[in-house]
Amino acid sequence: EVQLLDSGGGLVQPGGSLRLSCAASGFTFSSFAMTWVRQAPGKGLEWVSAISAGGHNTYLVDSVKGRFTISRDNSKNTLYLQMNSLRAEDTAVYYCAKEGVVVGAEGFDYWGQGTLVTVSS
Amino acid sequence: QPVLTQPPSASASLGASVTLTCTLSSGYSNYKVDWYQQRPGKGPRFVMRVGTGGIVGSKGDGIPDRFSVLGSGLNRYLTIDNIQEEDESDYHCGADHGSGSNFVYVFGGGTKVTVL
Numbered sequence: 001e002v003q004l005l006d007s008g009g010g011l012v013q014p015g016g017s018l019r020l021s022c023a024a025s026g027f028t029f030s031s032f033a034m035t036w037v038r039q040a041p042g043k044g045l046e047w048v049s050a051i052s053a054g055g056h057n058t059y060l061v062d063s064v065k066g067r068f069t070i071s072r073d074n075s076k077n078t079l080y081l082q083m084n085s086l087r088a089e090d091t092a093v094y095y096c097a098k099e100g101v102v103v104g105a106e107g108f109d110y111w112g113q114g115t116l117v118t119v120s121s
Numbered sequence: 122q123p124v125l126t127q128p129p130s131a132s133a134s135l136g137a138s139v140t141l142t143c144t145l146s147s148g149y150s151n152y153k154v155d156w157y158q159q160r161p162g163k164g165p166r167f168v169m170r171v172g173t174g175g176i177v178g179s180k181g182d183g184i185p186d187r188f189s190v191l192g193s194g195l196n197r198y199l200t201i202d203n204i205q206e207e208d209e210s211d212y213h214c215g216a217d218h219g220s221g222s223n224f225v226y227v228f229g230g231g232t233k234v235t236v237l
Contacts, residue, residue, distance in 0.1 A: 045157070111167075
């Protein structure tokens with residue numbers, strides 16, 4: 001059974017940092033691209049970042065470029081999102097999701113339960 | 122990049138059918154769209170991908186046969202037949218665009234489905 005367990009969210013002041021983690025199991029993690037999607041309170045979904053299966057190619061939405069970094073450790077079956085210089089508008093539930101073999105090729109077929117990030121003073 | 126437009130709400134009586142529409146912006150008629158279901162308080166769940174030829178690939182795990190898709194022109198449709206109480210959810214469509222450093226994935230605003 002595919003499982004994705006998001007963690008690392010919390011309350012952080014504007015300008016602060018957080019690192020989200022997503023522990024994966026039930027599939028060959030190193031063979032699939034992965035993605036982060038967020039959802040602000042009461043709003044729709046917003047794609048944030050993606051990473052190729054091997055970790056060599058990464059992609060970010062313009063609003064987080066220069067502030068967020070996606071990475072993965074295939075030996076630990078874990079996906080990360082390092083978030084720096086956080087802003088109030090980054091407040092959201094962050095979901096990790098499994099992709100197909102290639103980024104964007106097949107949609108996001110499994111999702112984590114989400115972790116809440118609140119940026120506030 | 123494409124813009125995906127969804128009506129904010131839809132409703133259907135228990136056991137009836139409802140069709141949800143995701144409309145791509147002009148010039149993107151060959152794009153495939155992914156449908157996701159999000160039950161209240163839960164994370165999204167993949168339903169299926171649709172192109173102009175219909176379903177692309179397989180349905181998501183546990184998606185019932187009463188869910189089906191069609192694609193025509195700029196529109197991508199998700200139909201729920203014999204709608205059940207557990208189908209009351211937000212439904213989001215999304216599409217990938219570009220490659221390399223220009224890659225993005227865009228979502229529509231979502232449609233809230235109410236079962237009457």
